[in-house]
Every structure is written in C-alpha cells, then in structure tokens.
Amino acid sequence: MGVTKSENFTVEQNELAILAKAIGHPARIAIIQYLIKVKSCVCGDIVNKLPLSQPTISQHLKELKNAGLIKGTVEGNTICYCLDEAGFSKIKAFTEHLNLYFENQNNQCC
Amino acid sequence: MGVTKSENFTVEQNELAILAKAIGHPARIAIIQYLIKVKSCVCGDIVNKLPLSQPTISQHLKELKNAGLIKGTVEGNTICYCLDEAGFSKIKAFTEHLNLYFENQNNQCC
C-alpha cells in the first residue's frame, strides 16, 4: 500500500512520527546541522551548501517547515531560515523519556 | 527517483537519518513507547498491543532492529524485545546539540 494507518494511532504518536520522519533524511540533517553551526538565521545560501539541486533543496526545506522544525521569513529577495523551537521541543520531551528509561535500567533482561 | 543520494553526505548524517527515519512511523513510535512503559523486555505480546496485522508488526520490529533501536532475544517459542541503548545514544548526542542551541539563542533573527 504505502499508506500509513494514522487513524489507528494517537495524535501524539502521529506527531512524533511526522517530526522524526522529517529529520530522517541526510539532506535535512545537513540543513539542521548547518543552522545549528551558524548559530543564527541563514538568509539565502543554503542552496550553495548542499550537494543537491535547487528544486530538491527547496522541497526539503518545505518539509522541514511543514513539520515545524524550521521557520522561514521572507527578506526581500531571499528567505531567512532558522530552527523552530516548537517542533524540537516535542522531540526533546520524547528523548527525555528515553533518557530516564536508560538511567533506570534495573530490570533489563536482554 | 525515490533514491536518496547518501554518498553526498557524511556517515554521521546518514546514520542519524536512518535512526530518525526508523522512528518516523506511528507504529514504531507505539512500539518504543510500549517498551518504555513496561520498563523491561517484552516477550511475545507486542502483536496484541498494536492495531496492525502480525506480518506488518514483524516488519516494523525488523526495521527498528536494523536501525539499532531495539534488541530481540529468542526465548524458546517467543522473542523478547527491549530498547537498545546503542541507537538511542546517537540520537541523544544530536538532541543535546539542539538543546544547547535553544538555550543560547542570543542571536536569533526570525
């Protein structure tokens, strides 16, 4: 099929899945890492930083934006992108659960 | 195409992408959440906990295992699954970078 049965899962599970899926591509990881590295918004040079064509990068940026992981602000001719805390804070809550799990792994069996 | 140009990105970027992609499905989130909740291995009742067929769940478990996010141990007739710290520790390192970014967001522009 190729179609995910979203209706069988909770809103939270679907939200987390959408976020993780959006992160799940090396080009989108590279975009996120670049935005972390420069420590601010980036106006208009992302295309030059990635080994993909302009339409492809535009598509990846759109997906990150749809997932709530980056924000884009029109700045005259160019667009300024930066990380969006909204999306990442949901991931943070999830990973903190995981950290707690591994810190208290008393009853492990395998 | 549908084929990711992995060779254009770093090993780290590809590894992270594979991990995030594996998490990026509500059924696999549900499996992870269930393993967190029961706080131990789970032997043989995952199929009853999810609203998907047995072959589909088997496939999702395989993907989580391939990504290094869960471990499975054969226990007679059943298989015991638990979370695998190996995979999650890589994600932890990545999210900690992000946390630092948002804690020091002095030079934000959008």
Add this chain to the structure above:
DNA sequence: TTTGTATATTGCAATATTACGATATAAATA
C-alpha cells in the same frame, strides 16, 4: 508424531518519497 502457537518471509498492490529539468514568480537592480 501431530497439533498448536509465535514469529518470519514472500509476493504483491497501493501509495509515498526523492530528485531534477523546465518553468513560474517575485523582488532587486541596471
């Protein structure tokens, strides 16, 4: 040994994703 139980694999149909050339749009500049 036969039967039951749990999980994996195969095969396939439907849909999603990735990538990019061509083209559109919109602002900046000459």
Add this chain to the structure above:
DNA sequence: TATTTATATCGTAATATTGCAATATACAAA
C-alpha cells in the same frame, strides 16, 4: 522597463515504504 537573482512549483521517472494474505519456520505441548 528589461534583466538578473532567489526561491517555488509542476511534471515526471525511479525507487521506497506500507500493509496484508498466504505461507514458512521453529519451538512447545499433547
């Protein structure tokens, strides 16, 4: 106004993912 520059959208081909029925495998129990 015409041209350049930056980004988005469209259309399409190739490949990947999702889901399940059917079947296989492997151990357990009768």
